[in-house]
Amino acid sequence: MSTWSGSDEGGRKSQELKSALLADITEGEYDEGTLLPSQRELAAKYQVSRDTVQRVLGVLADEGWIESRQGRGSVVLRTQTVRSSVRGNAAARRVTLGPLIASAFAAPDVTLDVFTLTSEVLYTHVRVQEERIRARQIRPATIRIRIMTPSDDQLLPFPYALGDPDDDRPQKHLQGIRKYHTDNLVRRLKELDRDTDGLSATVEIRRAPLVPYSKLYIFNGAEVVTGPYVPTERPITLDDGTTLDVVDVMGFDSTLTHCAKDDDPESQDSLIVSSWQRWFDSTWRLLAT
Template identity: 55%
Template sequence: MLDALRTSLTDGTYQVGNRLLPQRELAEHFNVSRDTVQRVLKALAGEKWIESRQGSGTWVIKTQRIQSPTADAAQPGQAVTLASLIGKAFKQSEVTLDVYTLTSESLNAHVRVQTERIRAKEIAPQRIALRMLLPSEALELPYPRAKDPAYNEPMRQRLLSITRLHTASLRRALRELRTEGLVSTVDIEIRHAPLTPTFKLYLFNGAEVLHGPYEVLERRIELDSGEEIDAVDVLGVGATLTHYVKDDDPNSQGSVFVGNMQSWFDSVWNLLAE
């Protein structure tokens, strides 16, 4: 439920000022308990997506922002979203994705939407190649971390659990397409680099880039034990991203940026990552 609502907040389903369904209807829609709904809404409020207003329900106060300086970034009247760009990439017969991220949470949610489109025969890619760079698991990261050092290890384990959950889900979702004969070639490779991600990067088919810094913030986080702690974290799913497109002019802003980011990714992939 948490992943589904986060996706809806980033793919244009909800706009700032929209009201979420009442808790009872959310519980029925997702087939979960009211207690689960309340925990999910609390988590989204902690990430500054929504706020509860006494007597009037829960309201959306933030959506994902993608700035696109390129003229051909979107069709008139159509917002550029991570979902729309991933959907565009998956319309090609060959899909290549190079991703640099902290946990892969966003990517997993959006790729799963594409796997359902493939099963519904809305799109039919013949090859999917994913390379993903994550921080080394042994690396001591500055975020997320607890304000109280006594909770640093539980916070580290929480991050590892989230990352492993989503990477395993991503591998399984894509490999099932190959197993079921829906996509003839699926290549997934995940490497870890001794770098703290300070920005998120998506490279689509060597021609488009989404890039944006992680914003550091303080918020309450619930550990697996159920205990809540104060922590320093970053906005991941909600990170503001900028969109660049490679065009026929090798000296254009989009072409230069896409080329530079591809070179950066390849250098880390080949020389630093394991």
Template identity: 40%
Template sequence: MATERPGASDGGATPQEGARTAQQIAGELRSRIDRGVYRVGQLLPTQRELGADFGVSRDSIQRAMRDLQTEGWIESRQGSGSRVIRARRIHTPKARAGQPAPISLGPLISEAFEAEEVSLDACCLTAEALTDHVGVQADRVARGEVNPRSISLRLLLPSTEPKPAFPAAADDPGDTRPYERWAAMVEFHTGRLRDRLLALQRGKFVSDVDVKVRRAPVTPTHKLYLFNGSSALHGLYVVETRAMPLSDGTEVEALDILGLQSTLFHFEKTAFERARLIHNSLVQKVK
């Protein structure tokens, strides 16, 4: 890692040098977050510590942090530091003209938890990303940053029998190790998800928490998230052949669904649609 201080000869970086330095720092921090050096929910080192680490001025660090915050990687609060809220790139660059713009999962879940009554519905393969982001929001609730009265989560996942079509060994249909790895991941993440939310109720941070996890005999071709009944995030899974790491340190060539490469699209109810739903509800009550 370079430790050169741009502009040291004249006491400061030129705008061009500073911009390049900030971009490089932001890129390295993204990489560290992706690699798990800084995990979801963890505070980043202070700006002073990062400045010493990269050998640059605090101004360059601040520009890099602003980029990460704009992209939804971190959440910064005055006096509290910067906390990681996204551990992977789950959206792609700009959409073409006329198409819905891709967006990331973290900010939408963060916004959903600012409501008095939080409702999340999800259909996915492992619930890994959902668990990470809900964990960040659970920490916000425990710190008193948001105060929902109730949280309702409904999660639909593939059943274990019959086995989902993916992941599967690429060369040997009888090799069940990719399936066993997937099944263990699902149990781990759904357990974490349930425990984090129910702990909020036990700790009296939230009055009512309802978590339902159901299994269906299908292999999902897409991931779908619904937030408070007013917006949705949808993306198709990408099937690829890859070397899948196993718990014993070996690898197996497997056909796997890679959610990280999904293009996610955001859909939101318009004011007209909300008004129509309210109208229909009132008509039904009158009847």
């Protein structure tokens, strides 16, 4: 995970480009083993400099999404796949997060309850749905998003610098990523609410004194996607350009699982969804602030 600060080109545009590429990768536009467009094409498409493209591709490579090969371009190494127990999916029952969120936003009344470390992946997908709403491809009447993240003053067991666990820069780096994405989610939903007739869109963010060992998405009170954060050793690049080797967690290293309520309230999937909804509601009400 990485974020930037400083100039508009080096900061906001870098993060927006990263979010756009992550959305394309996690929604399946670029499958594993396929090449991304060239740096020149990406710079022209997103109206950023080649330096910005190179910086973002470097971060995506550090995070394990792509591999940049000299003279051959950048190859997608993985996407965010979800194993679904819902009947009617593909035979292998492998889906991606993007279509599940798109399906949730196609409902007239949209609710998303999310427990996450940074909300970075959520932000990439909400951006896509915002664009669909502005293009009048979908027309929900209400959108309500509730996000729980760790408290900023909470010392997490990750990330930490290898060789110097007392170095607080990795934790501050994580907080910067979280702040960027949560702030921009709030901004985008407020602007969407303001600009779209017939739509009421709200997002509320609370901090919980909990360590998120897994991410949790609840869509419209009827579907759950969850999966553990997997500890790994990897480099991160700080805002000042310093590279640190850290122990961090990566959500895409795990297989997410998906289940949905059905007509039987006592079925396994229905009970799982109801149980997670009760957990989220109680934690939101009693522990989060």
